[in-house]
Amino acid sequence: MTEPLLRTEGLTRHFRVGKLLSGQTLHAVDDVDLTIGRGEIVALVGESGSGKSTIARLLARVYKPTSGEIYFEGKPLSGMRSRRQRLAYCSDVPMVFQDPYSSINPAYRIAHAIGRGVRLHRRGLGHKGRRLEVEQVLDAVGLVPSGAAARKFPYELSGGQRQRVGFAQALAFRPKLIIADEPVSMLDVSIRIGILNLMSELREREGVSFLYITHDVASARYIADRVLVMYAGHLVEEGPTEAVLQRPKHPYTQLLLSAVPDPRAELRLSDKTDVGEPPKVIDPGEGCRFQPRCPFAIERCEVETPRLRPIGVHRLVACHVAEADAEDLHPDDAHLALTDS
Amino acid sequence: MSAQAMTATVEPATTPGPDPPLAEARRGFGADLWRAVGRNRKALAGLILLGFFLVLAVFPGQVAPHDPNAEVYQPALGPSAHHWFGTTAYGQDVLSQLIWGTRQSVIIAFAVGGLATALAVLIGVSAAYLGGIADGVLSLVFPLIIVIAAYEKNSGLFTLVVVLGALGWSYGARQLRSQTLSLRTRDFLESARVRGERKSYVIVFEILPTMTSLIVATFLGGALYAVLAAAGLQFIGLGDPNSQSWGTMLYWAENNEALGANMVLWAIMPGICVAGLGAAFALLNYAFDEISNPALRMRRLDRQIDTARNEAPVRRDGPPEPDGILAVRGLTVAYASDDGPVVAVDNVDLDVGRGEFLGIVGESGCGKSTLLYAIARLLGPPFAGQIMKGEILFQGRDLVALTERQLRHVRWREFSVVMQSAMNALNPVLSIRAQMRDACKAHSNLTAKAIEERSKEVLRLVSIDPLHLDSYPHQLSGGMRQRAMIAMALLFTPDLIIMDEPTSALDVVAQRSLMVQIKELQHKLGFAVVFVTHDMSLVSHFSDRVLVMYAAQVAEFGKTRQIFEHARHPYTRALLDAFPSIHGPKVHLAGIPGTPPDLSRPPAGCRFAPRCPHVMPRCTSAVPPLFNVERDLVRCVLYENGELPEGALATASQGAV
Numbered sequence: 001m002t003e004p005l006l007r008t009e010g011l012t013r014h015f016r017v018g019k020l021l022s023g024q025t026l027h028a029v030d031d032v033d034l035t036i037g038r039g040e041i042v043a044l045v046g047e048s049g050s051g052k053s054t055i056a057r058l059l060a061r062v063y064k065p066t067s068g069e070i071y072f073e074g075k076p077l078s079g080m081r082s083r084r085q086r087l088a089y090c091s092d093v094p095m096v097f098q099d100p101y102s103s104i105n106p107a108y109r110i111a112h113a114i115g116r117g118v119r120l121h122r123r124g125l126g127h128k129g130r131r132l133e134v135e136q137v138l139d140a141v142g143l144v145p146s147g148a149a150a151r152k153f154p155y156e157l158s159g160g161q162r163q164r165v166g167f168a169q170a171l172a173f174r175p176k177l178i179i180a181d182e183p184v185s186m187l188d189v190s191i192r193i194g195i196l197n198l199m200s201e202l203r204e205r206e207g208v209s210f211l212y213i214t215h216d217v218a219s220a221r222y223i224a225d226r227v228l229v230m231y232a233g234h235l236v237e238e239g240p241t242e243a244v245l246q247r248p249k250h251p252y253t254q255l256l257l258s259a260v261p262d263p264r265a266e267l268r269l270s271d272k273t274d275v276g277e278p279p280k281v282i283d284p285g286e287g288c289r290f291q292p293r294c295p296f297a298i299e300r301c302e303v304e305t306p307r308l309r310p311i312g313v314h315r316l317v318a319c320h321v322a323e324a325d326a327e328d329l330h331p332d333d334a335h336l337a338l339t340d341s
Numbered sequence: 342m343s344a345q346a347m348t349a350t351v352e353p354a355t356t357p358g359p360d361p362p363l364a365e366a367r368r369g370f371g372a373d374l375w376r377a378v379g380r381n382r383k384a385l386a387g388l389i390l391l392g393f394f395l396v397l398a399v400f401p402g403q404v405a406p407h408d409p410n411a412e413v414y415q416p417a418l419g420p421s422a423h424h425w426f427g428t429t430a431y432g433q434d435v436l437s438q439l440i441w442g443t444r445q446s447v448i449i450a451f452a453v454g455g456l457a458t459a460l461a462v463l464i465g466v467s468a469a470y471l472g473g474i475a476d477g478v479l480s481l482v483f484p485l486i487i488v489i490a491a492y493e494k495n496s497g498l499f500t501l502v503v504v505l506g507a508l509g510w511s512y513g514a515r516q517l518r519s520q521t522l523s524l525r526t527r528d529f530l531e532s533a534r535v536r537g538e539r540k541s542y543v544i545v546f547e548i549l550p551t552m553t554s555l556i557v558a559t560f561l562g563g564a565l566y567a568v569l570a571a572a573g574l575q576f577i578g579l580g581d582p583n584s585q586s587w588g589t590m591l592y593w594a595e596n597n598e599a600l601g602a603n604m605v606l607w608a609i610m611p612g613i614c615v616a617g618l619g620a621a622f623a624l625l626n627y628a629f630d631e632i633s634n635p636a637l638r639m640r641r642l643d644r645q646i647d648t649a650r651n652e653a654p655v656r657r658d659g660p661p662e663p664d665g666i667l668a669v670r671g672l673t674v675a676y677a678s679d680d681g682p683v684v685a686v687d688n689v690d691l692d693v694g695r696g697e698f699l700g701i702v703g704e705s706g707c708g709k710s711t712l713l714y715a716i717a718r719l720l721g722p723p724f725a726g727q728i729m730k731g732e733i734l735f736q737g738r739d740l741v742a743l744t745e746r747q748l749r750h751v752r753w754r755e756f757s758v759v760m761q762s763a764m765n766a767l768n769p770v771l772s773i774r775a776q777m778r779d780a781c782k783a784h785s786n787l788t789a790k791a792i793e794e795r796s797k798e799v800l801r802l803v804s805i806d807p808l809h810l811d812s813y814p815h816q817l818s819g820g821m822r823q824r825a826m827i828a829m830a831l832l833f834t835p836d837l838i839i840m841d842e843p844t845s846a847l848d849v850v851a852q853r854s855l856m857v858q859i860k861e862l863q864h865k866l867g868f869a870v871v872f873v874t875h876d877m878s879l880v881s882h883f884s885d886r887v888l889v890m891y892a893a894q895v896a897e898f899g900k901t902r903q904i905f906e907h908a909r910h911p912y913t914r915a916l917l918d919a920f921p922s923i924h925g926p927k928v929h930l931a932g933i934p935g936t937p938p939d940l941s942r943p944p945a946g947c948r949f950a951p952r953c954p955h956v957m958p959r960c961t962s963a964v965p966p967l968f969n970v971e972r973d974l975v976r977c978v979l980y981e982n983g984e985l986p987e988g989a990l991a992t993a994s995q996g997a998v
Contacts, residue, residue, distance in 0.1 A: 090537035173536075189920050190919045
């Protein structure tokens, strides 16, 4: 594995909910350790309410962690004191938002949306340098001719084009890691692939790492090297994409995979349908959070929270029941999966 | 991946993206604004009126025929050539007084409008964005100003402006505040924060520009209010009695009982002037609302669509199937836009059999939702489309010919509709029980007890505990809300349920379970389903037949299994190849280059031609008809002579790798 660009230790974020006195705590993210390597695309997969967007906002410093620490290039974020250091981090780790219709200010032309970031983070550039930079990043995300695109207003662009502007904004910072929070889920299926291709292209060309947050497992498989599966605030499974998706270990990962509609697969209407949804984790006790929905739950699951444990090469799972496959114990397999793209 | 594939996904700069009504709402202000003003009669009238008063206010000396204060004329004269509006009880010329009085009203209007707007922006926006204490303190401080100002002995123009401004900000501030609160969750503000912007920058440069229209409205409203309030205050003698203003004129006219004497115009004309200036601001305010929100403008849709327009040829393959429940024939729907009618559904034919599941797929903006709303006869604001021609035969009756009253008996009882977002479709302040009851009462005369029973029954059908009858929509999860919507659609056991992307707001697991549930209910109750989605894979396992729409027309229509195993139209093939699978080998995908065409200017000939990998010269000459290829209807000239040989289209759909 590459040397980590970003690492979290015990990252936790709780929100207070309810009234002042009868205060309850919503555990959005609990004790998450994750790493993102240089030039790596990591997919964070889970349903809404699983805490994946909270992780994105923790990494983008919109929220402060309740406990735990984020290390970027080895340095803890809580150690940042000056506005300059914080700005430097902002430009290293920008974020692309889910809804392309609300993530660009409708009152300004595209050039402003991108140029403002350049102005903020790269003060050396003059007016002309900024304009060139804006056109260059628009070129890079495939909005050509870039001069014309820069003069447009957001309403003149389609959803897919707007999302490209979102990536152009991020690129203009010369980032090291882009946090992409469900960047394709609001787009038509037919144009999603263009955005996914853009992400892997930017990784190849600019060496940017991505944290790709999604509930769509198939798209994660298409671009990610590694996949992290989240359920109710916990990471429940982690490993090389192909290994996790072909041989899911955690029962939740298995459920998630079985729900993906695939016209190429046979229909099995007899599938037991799971009508449950991820719980809101309010003042939780011990025990596996998936246990109420889990077909394999044993007594131990109710009393002891499973921790992530190694299961095969490069693979981790938080489940008392899961067992390693022979294939996962074979060291070559994981390596193959990493380079297969 | 090659650079070629990258740029291939970008459409030519000449086709602007989103649908026309939305596009205008998001328009920036500039040259477009002037064009819009030129077209808006209210704006023109308001500007002319305001211009007239401005000229009077700026050049009273040049315009007025006499000195307004000179008490040199004969008092209480009637109108004459020398004194158009007569003279006052003191022998002053009324017309000249009116003209000189304009200045103060205009100054008050602009000063108070400006002050009230500035305060409203400051208080409304900062209070909402910063929240907490700032909110309370700012709202407390400003009423104090009124007291301080009122304490001032000599209530001159300045005092008047300050008092009116301090009184007038609150309405605008409330609106700006709520607007800011709704903006606070918009991603572009979060994006600015993530970028590292300071709060002051976010307020001034990110929030304010998006509220231009509201700020202008606040200013115009403030000005209007100031003109009326100042005149009113002066009329009852609260102003400086020696000032030159319409209100003061009214005050003196009233004191001299002008109406009773021969000086009617002395009393009436200032009022007319106040009304005129007020009207100018009101007209501009209305006009601005209309320009910034095109939905308010009434547009006429010509029933006659240009018949030479390139229209989709349709083949009629005999009468509808005998067990058909719905037969749509030649349905054409258009929206009015500033650039003429936009045909969003073009000559669509379709049949739905009893108990059948029909999937309608296509990209956004291809007309699939419009088709569905037309079938349900739900077109109308905000879906301001009109059925231009065609028939919708439901159980033998033509829905197009029914009146709204007749429709009420059919809709919900015989067919029902499930909307895309349950959160928007359900009333947030009513419990599920109340909403079920309202639906039952509107469409039947069931007793309260029967309604209760039925409500419980349908909730059980969709696996929701009847306890949730007392729940409010926000207390239910996304999946449960959609189930509740479906339960409501089932209240009268309809024969047809029309669904508009009911699962697209849900996660995969919830989506899957909802689809399975719909299918199970269908087996149990036997209703037919028309299901609209942009995700073709979603319907692959659940629909009997699939209709693929492209740019308002039917591109392909056939049995689901056949279409998924052997798609014929290049567009269908492209849709199927557009998204990765979780099984099988990983392949590079190119997606579909470009975007669907702008329906106000559809391309000549086949509408998919600009994006089609198999395009030929004759594709652009005429719209191809629907060819019947082994009971699959395909609108593509490749199938002119029936089926293609095996593998003829094999490699093209993989795109540039």
